[in-house]
Amino acid sequence: MRRIAAAGGLLAFTLAASLGVGELFVRLLLPAPSHYRVYAAGLDFTFEPRSEIMPGVSGPSRFVTNSQGMRADEPTGDETWRILAVGGSTTQCLYLDQAEAWPQRLQELLREDTGQRVWVGNVGKAGRYSSEHVLQVRHLLEQHEEIDALVLLLGANDAYRRLGAERYRPRDPERPEDRAYLLPRAFEEFPLEFALVPPSRSALYGLLDRTRRQLRSRSNWRNIEDRAGRNYAVWREHRAGAARLRDALPDLGDALEEYVGNLDRMAALAREHAVRVVFLTQPTIYRDDLPERERSLLWMGRVGPLGELGTNDYYSVASLARAFATYNEALLGFCRESGSDCIDLAAALPKDTRSFYDDVHFNEEGAERVARALLGHLRARPPFAD
Secondary structure: OHHHHHHHHHHHHHHHHHHHHHHHHHHHHOOOOOOOEOOOOOOEEEEOOOOOOOOOOOOOEEEEOOOOOOEOOOOOOOOOEEEEEEEOHHHHOOOOOOOOOHHHHHHHHHHHHHOOOEEEEEOOOOOOOHHHHHHHHHHHHHHOOOOOEEEEEOOHHHHHHHHHOOOOOOOOOOOHHHHHHHHHHHOOEOOOOHHHOOOOOOHHHHHHHHHHHHHHHHHHHHHOOOOOOOHHHHHHHHHHOOOEEEOOOOOOHHHHHHHHHHHHHHHHHHHHOOOEEEEEOOOOOOOOOOOHHHHOOOOOOEOOOOOOOOOOEEEOHHHHHHHHHHHHHHHHHHHHHHOOEEEOHHHOOOOOOOOEOOOOOEOHHHHHHHHHHHHHHHHOOOOOOO
16 A cells, blocks of 8 residues: 555656656746637638629638738838728638738728828627627727727627627626627637636646647538538528528617627727727618519528528518627717717618628628728828828
């Protein structure tokens, strides 16, 4: 028994010493990232969108990130005006070429129109909610003091999340347990925050967690939807075969309160950093008289996780139109009450394939319309106004 106890003690000591050495090695030589990046730096993927799946989109389309983890040109340091575009997939413009996404087009139009060195960074990321955008705005403004203005196109994912949930629970970016969920969704790289995890979790754990997330992220990028967007056909088939189309909307009260509260947080962060902010309402293709051709392009508005064909309820086109009108009116109301700068983009874009290839995502012409609407708005105000 003494020999067994001695062997057990030696094993425990050796394991503890090994972990200690490993912990010291990781802290000294493989430290956690010191910066927040929405995307990993140096991504370079090419998509081959098919116009029969995405009307108004043609390929090949490149998606490239700079050293700051943004879909943008590399800053040179001599820019006279720097703008950051924040939002979900309608800002990301995944299947549009780098030069066709509306943030990049805004940059080029402002440069041509004003003759100034304007830079626009794009940190739009599919599937993200306003709670995650709060964290992005907070940390990116702290990290990039050179940002002069924010353009915020968000809210679609908030609306779909509420509609898709039978029981809804808001997420608060200030609440530690929610932040632990939101932060890894908001950023692909971020400093290790021990406040997010039990103190017993070490730098070794942080390294393993970062490696796991990076491998998953790279895998997601390699397999994202698919390079030609064929999964849209599958999702459209599920909607077309819906078990039931719901016309009545759920209670939106808690979700709208969460959304407007996050708008207020982002506006306050912009004021704190002396950064101008422009809010955009979310355009959609939804309208009561939507022709069958456009209806066949829809795939969103599902209730619950995706199940077998014909097992999910979906919201009708009319109910989706009402839901987005409600969210957009909440944004416009917030801007009126707070005095925030806002563009009613939803009222400016045609609700057909001149703007969209599905429910909310812009095709090439739609992205150009967004960029030109922003150009006109910004051009009429300082510092670009004559």
